[in-house]
Amino acid sequence: MKRVYVNYERCIGCRHCEIACAIEHSNSKNILSFIYEEPVPKSFIKIETHSFGYTYPINCRHCELPLCMNVCPMHAIRKEDETVLVDPDLCIGCGMCAMACPFGMITISETHIKRKVAIKCDGCKERKHVGKVPACVEACKTKALVYESLDEYEEKKRKRLICGIEEPLKQKLPEEILTWKEYLKELNSLL
Amino acid sequence: MKHEKTLDTQAIPLIKRAQEQGITTAWERYEKQLPQCGYGQLGICCTLCALGPCRIDPFGESPQRGVCGADRDTIVARNLLQMLAAGAAAHSDHGREVVEVAFKTAQGKAEKYKITDSEKLKRVAKEYGIKLEDKKEADLLKELCISMMEEFGTIKEELQFLKRAPKKRLEIWQNLDVIPRGIDREIVEAMHRVHMGVDNHYTSILLHGIRTAIADGWGGSMIATEMSDILFGTPSIKETEVGLSTLKEDEVNIVLHGHNPVLSEQIVMAAEDKEILELAKQKGANGINIVGMCCTGNEILMRQGIPIAGNMLNQELAIITGAVEAMVVDYQCIFPSLSEIAKCFHTKIITTSEKAKFNGAIHYQFHPENAYEVAKQIVKVAVENFPNRKKDRVLIPDRPQRLMAGFSVETILSALGGSVKPIVEAITSGKIKGAVGIVGCNNPKIKHDYGHITLAKELIKRDVLVVVTGCSAIACAKEGLLTPEAASLAGDGLRSVIEALKIPPVLHMGSCVDCSRILVLLAAIANEIGVDISDLPVAGAAPEWYSQKAVSIGSYFVASGVFTVLGVAPRIFGSKKVTELLAEKLEEVLKAKFAVEPDPVKAAALIMDHINSKRKSLGI
Numbered sequence: 065m066k067r068v069y070v071n072y073e074r075c076i077g078c079r080h081c082e083i084a085c086a087i088e089h090s091n092s093k094n095i096l097s098f099i100y101e102e103p104v105p106k107s108f109i110k111i112e113t114h115s116f117g118y119t120y121p122i123n124c125r126h127c128e129l130p131l132c133m134n135v136c137p138m139h140a141i142r143k144e145d146e147t148v149l150v151d152p153d154l155c156i157g158c159g160m161c162a163m164a165c166p167f168g169m170i171t172i173s174e175t176h177i178k179r180k181v182a183i184k185c186d187g188c189k190e191r192k193h194v195g196k197v198p199a200c201v202e203a204c205k206t207k208a209l210v211y212e213s214l215d216e217y218e219e220k221k222r223k224r225l226i227c228g229i230e231e232p233l234k235q236k237l238p239e240e241i242l243t244w245k246e247y248l249k250e251l252n253s254l255l
Numbered sequence: 256m257k258h259e260k261t262l263d264t265q266a267i268p269l270i271k272r273a274q275e276q277g278i279t280t281a282w283e284r285y286e287k288q289l290p291q292c293g294y295g296q297l298g299i300c301c302t303l304c305a306l307g308p309c310r311i312d313p314f315g316e317s318p319q320r321g322v323c324g325a326d327r328d329t330i331v332a333r334n335l336l337q338m339l340a341a342g343a344a345a346h347s348d349h350g351r352e353v354v355e356v357a358f359k360t361a362q363g364k365a366e367k368y369k370i371t372d373s374e375k376l377k378r379v380a381k382e383y384g385i386k387l388e389d390k391k392e393a394d395l396l397k398e399l400c401i402s403m404m405e406e407f408g409t410i411k412e413e414l415q416f417l418k419r420a421p422k423k424r425l426e427i428w429q430n431l432d433v434i435p436r437g438i439d440r441e442i443v444e445a446m447h448r449v450h451m452g453v454d455n456h457y458t459s460i461l462l463h464g465i466r467t468a469i470a471d472g473w474g475g476s477m478i479a480t481e482m483s484d485i486l487f488g489t490p491s492i493k494e495t496e497v498g499l500s501t502l503k504e505d506e507v508n509i510v511l512h513g514h515n516p517v518l519s520e521q522i523v524m525a526a527e528d529k530e531i532l533e534l535a536k537q538k539g540a541n542g543i544n545i546v547g548m549c550c551t552g553n554e555i556l557m558r559q560g561i562p563i564a565g566n567m568l569n570q571e572l573a574i575i576t577g578a579v580e581a582m583v584v585d586y587q588c589i590f591p592s593l594s595e596i597a598k599c600f601h602t603k604i605i606t607t608s609e610k611a612k613f614n615g616a617i618h619y620q621f622h623p624e625n626a627y628e629v630a631k632q633i634v635k636v637a638v639e640n641f642p643n644r645k646k647d648r649v650l651i652p653d654r655p656q657r658l659m660a661g662f663s664v665e666t667i668l669s670a671l672g673g674s675v676k677p678i679v680e681a682i683t684s685g686k687i688k689g690a691v692g693i694v695g696c697n698n699p700k701i702k703h704d705y706g707h708i709t710l711a712k713e714l715i716k717r718d719v720l721v722v723v724t725g726c727s728a729i730a731c732a733k734e735g736l737l738t739p740e741a742a743s744l745a746g747d748g749l750r751s752v753i754e755a756l757k758i759p760p761v762l763h764m765g766s767c768v769d770c771s772r773i774l775v776l777l778a779a780i781a782n783e784i785g786v787d788i789s790d791l792p793v794a795g796a797a798p799e800w801y802s803q804k805a806v807s808i809g810s811y812f813v814a815s816g817v818f819t820v821l822g823v824a825p826r827i828f829g830s831k832k833v834t835e836l837l838a839e840k841l842e843e844v845l846k847a848k849f850a851v852e853p854d855p856v857k858a859a860a861l862i863m864d865h866i867n868s869k870r871k872s873l874g875i
Contacts, residue, residue, distance in 0.1 A: 074314060075293075076292075076293020076294065076296075076297070076313065077290035077291065077292060077293045078292045078293055078294050078295075078310075079290075079292065111290065113289050113290040117289065117290060119290045119293070205310065205312055205318070206312055206313070206314055206316075207314070207316065237314070238313060238314060238315055239831060240297065240313055240828050240829055240830070240831055240834075241313055241314070243828050243834070244293075244296065244297060244824075244828040247824050247828070247851065247853065250853050250854060251700055251701070251853050253854075254701065254702060254705070254853055254854055255702055
């Protein structure tokens with residue numbers, strides 16, 4: 065079963081995933097018009113920045129034991145096809161799920177329903193039905209976001225590890241990236 | 256941020272006030288921008304044409320080329336050249352405007368502009384091959400203006416002021432084929448080269464960048480400096496105060512911000528008009544207090560001894576004091592946020608250049624023909640705004656710092672007795688190990704003024720003479736480094752020289768276009784010893800640069816043979832080849848290169864290594 069996994073060292077903070085997610089979950093699904101919709105569509109994947117200027121994508125993990133689902137008093141959250149989904153019709157917008165989520169990936173907001181309910185990543189189920197990968201994965205050009213099974217993800221890591229068994233994993237990154245990250249670190253240490 | 260954003264003690268209470276009152280400044284806007292896009296930071300995002308926008312995968316996977324086929328080296332180089340061209344264009348327009356005003360002055364059509372330095376007019380005219388005999392000054396000026404105007408176009412093969420450079424340096428430029436033909440011409444060609452499908456080779460692109468930069472330093476900027484000296488006077492030693500505390504509780508405060516002295520000189524004069532001073536008294540003010548900010552502030556500081564309120568990151572804070580009746584601006588480095596912040600206070604933002612308009616500002620168009628009339632109108636607007644100042648909202652810091660400025664090349668030579676020989680002797684004997692020009696702007700990426708001040712202190716304590724311009728000069732001034740008393744921070748050798756001459760260890764040479772003064776001084780010293788500028792134990796640094804102009808200035812220093820250390824990285828790391836060219840290979844052809852080092856202490860170490868190796872090669 066595939067999930068969106070993150071290769072953290074590949075994120076360079078362009079935030080293209082955030083835009084693609086918002087477009088995907090808009091009415092018009094069009095980059096030229098989505099920002100004029102009311103309410104303005106939101107992204108369900110977030111890029112957070114570390115003080116060094118390093119960037120990290122954070123997304124809904126569609127947990128095996130979803131704490132959000134367990135805590136919902138209206139049973140508005142369910143697991144379907146390995147995806148954790150909120151039913152906006154049942155949601156009362158109490159925010160318990162948002163508090164329970166260890167990743168901070170739920171927000172209470174207006175959608176096209178015009179009532180403030182809990183909204184979160186829906187696993188791009190419409191895209192999956194037609195054989196497409198989630199919008200964030202498609203948007204990520206550095207392969208920081210990948211859509212694969214955990215077994216595949218872990219196997220790739222193992223292969224990378226043995227390829228550079230003599231050197232630390234860090235040095236597999238291109239020199240340009242290492243120079244840039246060093247520079248960001250130094251900038252931060254001066255502040 | 257928990258830590259202080261600035262070293263400027265006069266700014267700290269204003270930053271605090273901005274946070275308390277919910278007024279956003281550049282620091283907050285920078286935080287909100289984080290993280291800044293990695294493609295952009297690496298320079299591998301290309302937005303030049305409608306085939307794009309394209310980006311290169313920095314990890315070596317797909318895509319490695321834009322739609323047109325440009326690879327990372329081409330994209331990074333084109334982006335850099337475009338930045339440089341914009342910076343050179345800013346200086347070119349500035350120089351052109353000074354010459355245009357001078358031209359009108361020569362024709363008697365410019366109100367209250369005149370020739371102040373006749374001797375300099377004659378010297379520069381002579382350089383251009385203009386005959387001096389039997390000529391009225393006005394006609395001499397007119398001829399010089401026309402000769403200078405020709406420097407901007409297509410008619411010349413080589414810029415005039417290049418002849419000031421050492422012969423060896425000219426040979427290097429000739430061999431590299433980077434001799435600039437015309438100031439605007441090279442800028443236009445730069446814009447042509449970055450058009451899709453023109454210059455696709457990163458070396459070729461960057462060499463034209465060198466050519467364009469030379470056309471700035473030895474062209475546009477130098478013309479701006481020289482003609483400003485002719486019209487407004489060559490700077491001589493001036494002593495006054497620096498910092499936001501130069502604003503006054505009991506006077507009308509006018510902050511002059513921007514770049515061109517053709518505007519600021521007029522406002523300074525208008526503020527002395529008896530009628531307007533009388534009006535100020537009627538409005539309850541004890542006088543009119545003109546203070547400068549950024550480069551135009553440096554211009555009127557160097558020539559008129561006007562106090563200077565701050566540098567680039569101080570501009571919003573000045574308004575936040577609640578004590579500014581008007582901020583009068585022309586162009587360059589002026590934050591669009593100023594009119595938003597002014598709305599929170601009674602301050603009026605007054606624009607004067609057709610090229611630089613702002614939302615929420617009042618526009619008084621400046622023309623040389625009626626410059627003085629418009630200047631008086633502007634000062635009146637400020638005076639009439641004085642009663643609107645809310646006295647209980649005024650927060651002016653009370654720690655003024657003295658400074659000494661005015662070190663044009665002419666003044667430095669005169670202090671030395673008329674020639675560069677004393678500097679050469681001091682350097683040869685080792686009393687002074689070398690000289691470094693610290694220049695450039697502020698940038699919230701570096702703690703405000705920290706880069707400039709720390710580097711200056713590290714160098715002077717090692718007996719290196721420091722010269723400064725622009726925002727860097729103002730930063731060092733706020734720390735007290737531009738006073739003779741700062742000699743106590745200098746090493747023994749440097750101290751002995753500056754104490755004898757009663758000058759500071761850090762010499763203020765002017766505004767950013769006055770970086771051309773540094774070129775003239777370097778050329779004079781190199782010519783005295785018969786070497787190239789690249790043989791001298793000198794270096795350049797831009798510890799907190801932000802602007803496109805700085806890309807041009809840094810490039811013309813390196814092009815002229817000066818090793819230059821940048822505190823902020825340019826957007827080049829995405830291309831290893833471009834980075835290597837600028838940080839290593841350039842030395843093979845120009846005998847100088849760039850380095851990137853945000854930590855000023857480490858930058859000082861790099862510079863000292865460089866200076867010591869040059870001293871060794873000279874055998875001193």
